[in-house]
Amino acid sequence: MRRTRILAAVGAGALLLGLAACGDSKDSSDSGKDSTGGKQVEVFTWWTSGSEALGLEEIEKVLKDKYPDIKFVNGGVTGGGGSAKDLLQTRLAAGEPPDTFQVHAGKEAQDYIDAKQVEDVSDLYDRFGLTDVFPQDLIDMLTQDGKIYTIPSNVHRANVLWAAIPVLEAAGLPTDSAQFASIDEFIAALDKIKAATPDVTPLSVGGTWCQVHLLETVLIAELGAPAYNGLFDGSTDWAGAEVKGALEKFGKLMSYTNADRDSMDWEPASQMLLDGKAAFNIMGDWVPALLDSKNLVAGKDYLYAASPGTEGIYDFLADSFSRTVGAPDKAGAEAWLDVISSKEGQIGFNKVKGSIPARTDIDLAAEGFSEYQQSAAESFKSDTIVGSIQHGAAATIKQGADANNAVSKFTTGAMDAAGLATLQQELAAAFAG
Amino acid sequence: MTTTALTGHFDATKVPEAKKPNAGFDWGRLIRYGLLLLFLVIVLIPVYVLLVTSFKGVGDADPSRAWLPPQEWTLENWKVALLGSKSGEYGKIFPVLPALGRTLAMVVPAAIISSFLGSMNGFVLARWRFPYANVVFTLILFGMFIPYQAVMVPLYKIMIQMQSNWGLPSGIPTLALLHIIYGIPITTLIFRNYYQSVPQELMEASRVDGAGMIRTYVSVVLPISIPSFVVVLIWQFTSAWNDFLFASFFGGNAETQAPVTVTLNAIAHGSMMTNYGVSMAAALLASVPTLVVYIFLGKYFVGGLMSGSVKG
Amino acid sequence: MTRIKRYVPPILLISPSLVLVGIFVYYLIFGSVQLSTTDTHSFPQFAGTVPHENVGIDNFVELLRSKDFQHSLKNLLLYTAIFITGTMFFGFLWAWLLDRRSRAEGVFRSLYLFPMAVSSVAAGVVWRWLLNANQGKDASGLNRLFQATGLGFLENGWTTSVSFGIAAIAMPAIWQMSGYVMALFLAGFRGIPGELREAARMDGAKEWQIYRHVLFPQLSPVALSALIILGHMSLKVFDLIVSVTDYRFYPTKAPAVDMANYMNTGDYANAAAVGVILLLVILVLIVPYLIHTAREDRK
Known part of the structure; x- marks a missing residue:
């Protein structure tokens, strides 16, 4: 009795699998069926809220002006890059790609390049005349074997220190500049804050990704640009003494941070500055969008500077787009790439988003960009450019994820010597492959 | 024993509670x-916390002031959450109101259709049996327990193909279909248990009358199924309404296509600035429809559970 | 012949469901199992532009050996234990309190059920605040409430504890599901014939003896269904974790979160392997239940 039951179950299961296989055998050979129904460009981004979404609307406007016959289709998804990338990958794998999609410029695009999911767009660089207007450092970083796969729409800087002037005043620290020549100097200032105003968090930080962000600025400061870059091509040893020293500094810095860091994103952490609850915050230059929305003025209420020990270095991250392999509407994708790299597109988008154009032929002052944006653009032209780990310029998606795991394990643990050793070991493993 | 433990006590609500002979203060x-x-x-x-924060102004809505009443009561958060905001002080915020409408359009058909499928399956498996009905039941039931993430990748491929080959519209219709399919196991389970608790004679009688299966189902079974339908509908309504996993994969555009959990997530965890007051107002708004269902049908929910749907 | 004829209609009626379940459950599981035995650890391999190989059970061996995955499994165990104990306790207690025909029973019942109406995403918005880790002068959320109500000794770092952070996630889960278990038990209580209790009382049984010998045995099937429903929800815990903390937050990792993380990084083989492991765990829990039901049916 029992045996026949099992047999029946297996039989039924096999039958079902057979049915399923039949149902599925039809291949998606006819993707691109939409291409006949008028021109359009489906753009996949995770710019779904806040100033990013507003910036996207600016680009849409430019697209409408320049290419009135191309319809914009927003393939944007739920906020947050994590699930967005996942969804994108699934679409690509299913053979239903959007025409163009957002990707962090640099290493993060590597996966798509290796998977042959994005096309070489060097021809477009020539056609749109981009080779002359993007900084050479940036183009070098985007070039692989003589090919370029992505076109950046905007550039952010990750290594910025933000400081609350009222708090500095109360602690008797200088209020004219927040530039620190080294992490050690910075730690001395943090100690002063701790001693003078024990109620104030010396350095505010948010959840895991913000901590990785902090770590990368410490690595840049302690190693310097060449050795930092070496971390990603194997010429600097992740397991070496230099990195160990930097990690110790990072651990030290974490001891000055807020206990509730893991329950917040970057924004509440930066918000602590304007509430007078924290003195310093190291975060990318999307912070002014927050501070300005509260009517705070740079120089009067807050200071900014390159993060401690990184003056003259521009830790960049950029959003970029590419032409998808098998894009249903190639012309649409090219129109989009033209728009996001054009003067009008970059001005419209970046002014709203708070980032700076990747193009260097734009007069930011004349276009009404903020004072911070103007200074950032100056640095972008003159500084040494290095890539961000957290934001995908210097690390692949997997490396970034592994770094996040390792850092979270460290900062939620005892943060002792054993923890440090594990952190270093895991980081080394993450970047080994 | 378990299958008959609760059988035949539909009137349990009327069972009088024993009065304790109790003098003096109780x-x-x-x-x-x-x-x-x-x-x-x-x-x-x-x-x-959700409520008071939803009435607070921007600086006031902060974790450190979570327990305090609003310094100044404002309805602005509710307005922005409902109708959205294009720009200005609040930045870009997706409106919850149209998302509620979309979610309703997804949940109602999904709950009704999967309930009917479950009811038919339950009836067949409990009372109009065929060889290996138990095996079939077990196979169906197992579907309830799969971790959906485990099947997400191949599932996505299938759905994309259905969309492009059969013209299944993405967004709400796709999600409704998924909620129907993955609702089958639990609705089948509940109805089967319920029908098993219905006295056999009822159906035997119609069988003797020579009524066919469909006629028995429609004229005998359906009319007595109301309590279980309430339970199943509420369950399906709630789980489809609150689902985030499927919604985040198949919901499409968070502003124009997706159900409310996705919209809420975009408001609460958008990649840029979060407005707590608006997030909490949106969170409450997103819960209102399920809440209404519980308030008005809560009594029948318990009643339905009682009438034989909860047995192991 | 007539017998076969009799079987045709029911099989026809059930076949649409069977086909759907066959495709959307079994075929997909089959696909996952297949994927989990390959070395598809990157996007290019998944996309098919770089070949992948069959590696048998290597992924499983490595996962089960990895400290991080062991941490996730330990978390899942702890979460499940606390979540189930908590919901069963409160659910039973509330049902027991409400069983005696309370005035305003409807109000209590609806309000106790209310959290179930709140999605995990919405619950995450507020619980992220309540579980704020600050203590002492900076305390907010529950820690502040503890201070204000003289329960200051209860202050703690909630989700930030590596060993017990996951227990804090169980709190909103208990908050959400206790009402449901209450409804189940309430239904169970009401399903017990009054005569049974009355008879026991007549026999001179004490109140607790009535519970012990009359009510509890009658409630055990209800408890079993509750356990099954809670158990399978618990194993899938995902929405709540990522809305209260974060995908990459070490202390609150669980297998379903690992699976999402693996997928995000293109490691589809390990994602599938984690899924299969969860499936196996569920099987272990569920098979005895299914056998039990089948046995009961035969009686």
Whole structure:
């Protein structure tokens, strides 16, 4: 009795699998069926809220002006890059790609390049005349074997220190500049804050990704640009003494941070500055969008500077787009790439988003960009450019994820010597492959 | 024993509670109510925070002031959450109102169709059996327990193909279909258990009359299925309404296509600035429809559970 | 012949469901199992532009050996234990308190059920605040409430504890599901014939003896269904974790979160392997239940 039951179950299961296989055998050979129904460009981004979404609307406007016959289709998804990338990958794998999609410029695009999911767009660089207007450092970083796969729409800087002037005043620290020549100097200032105003968090930080962000600025400061870059091509040893020293500094810095860091994103952490609850915050230059929305003025209420020990270095991250392999509407994708790299597109988008154009032929002052944006653009032209780990310029998606795991394990643990050793070991493993 | 434990007590609500011969002040009663109130307060703590924060202005809505009432009461958060915001002080915020409409359009057909499928399956498996009905039941039931993430990748491929080959519209219709399919196991389970508790004679009688299966189902079974339909509908309504995993994969555009959990997530965890007051107002708004269902159907929910749907 | 004829209609009626379940459950599981035995650890391999190989059970061996995955499994165990104990306790207690025909029973019942109406995403918005880790002067959320109500000794770092952070996630889960278990038990209580209790009382049984010998045995099937429903929800815990903390937050990792993380990084083989492990765990829990039901049916 029992045996026949099992047999029946297996039989039924096999039958079902057979049915399923039949149902599925039809291949998606006819993707691109939409291409006949008028021109359009489906753009996949995770710019779904806040100033990013507003910036996207600016680009849409430019697209409408320049290419009135191309319809914009927003393939944007739920906020947050994590699930967005996942969804994108699934679409690509299913053979239903959007025409163009957002990707962090640099290493993060590597996966798509290796998977042959994005096309070489060097021809477009020539056609749109981009080779002359993007900084050479940036183009070098985007070039692989003589090919370029992505076109950046905007550039952010990750290594910025933000400081609350009222708090500095109360602690008797200088209020004219927040530039620190080294992490050690910075730690001395943090100690002063701790001693003078024990109620104030010396350095505010948010959840895991913000901590990785902090770590990368410490690595840049302690190693310097060449050795930092070496971390990603194997010429600097992740397991070496230099990195160990930097990690110790990072651990030290974490001891000055807020206990509730893991329950917040970057924004509440930066918000602590304007509430007078924290003195310093190291975060990318999307912070002014927050501070300005509260009517705070740079120089009067807050200071900014390159993060401690990184003056003259521009830790960049950029959003970029590419032409998808098998894009249903190639012309649409090219129109989009033209728009996001054009003067009008970059001005419209970046002014709203708070980032700076990747193009260097734009007069930011004349276009009404903020004072911070103007200074950032100056640095972008003159500084040494290095890539961000957290934001995908210097690390692949997997490396970034592994770094996040390792850092979270460290900062939620005892943060002792054993923890440090594990952190270093895991980081080394993450970047080994 | 288990299958018959609760059989035939549809009138349990009318079972009189034994009156305790009790003279004087009823201390037990006081303690009981005291405890009930205490637990009520504990349960409502998060709701309190949601509520007061939703009425707070921008600086006021901060974790450090979570317990304090608003310095100034404002309806602005509710307005922005409902209708959205294009720019200005609040930046870009997706409106919850149209998302509620979309979610309703997804949940109602999904709940009704999967309930009917479950009811038919349950009837067949409980009362119009065929060889290996138990095996079939087990195979269906197992579907309830799969971790959906485990099947997400191949599932996505299938759905994309259905969309491009059969013209299945993405967004709400796709999600409704998924909720119907993945609702089948639990609706089948509940109805089967219910029908098994219905006295066999009822159906035997119609069988003797020579009524066919469909006629028996329509004229005998359906009319007595109301209690279970309430339970199943509520369950399906809630789980489809609150689903985030499927919604985040198949919901499409968070502003124009997706159900409310996705919209809410975009408001609360958008990649840029979060407005707590608006997030909490949106969170409450997103919960209103399910809440309404519980308030108005809560009594029938318990009643339905009682009438034989909860047995192991 | 007539017998076969009789079987045709029911099989026809059930076949649409069977086909759907066959495709959307079994075929997909089959696909996952297949994927989990390959070395598809990157996007290019998944996309098919770089070949992948069959590696048998290597992924499983490595996962089960990895400290991080063991941490996730330990978390899942702890979460499940606390979540189930908590919901069963409160659910039973509330049902027991409400069973005695309380006045305003409807109000209590609806309000106790209310959290179930709140999605995990919405619950995450507020619980992220309540579980704020600050203590002492900076305390907010529950820690502040503890201070204000003289329960200051209860203050703690909630989700930030590596060993017990996951227990804090169980709190909103208990908050959400206790009402449901209450409804189940309430239904169970009401399903017990009054005569049974009355008879026991007549026999001179004390109140607790009535519970012990009359009510509890009658409630055990209800408890079993509750356990099954809670158990399978618990194993899938995901929405709540990522809305209260974060995908990459170490202390609150669980297998379903690992699976999402693996997928995000293109490691589809390990994602599938984690899924299969969860499936196996569920099987272990569920098979005895299914056998039990089948046995009961035969009686």
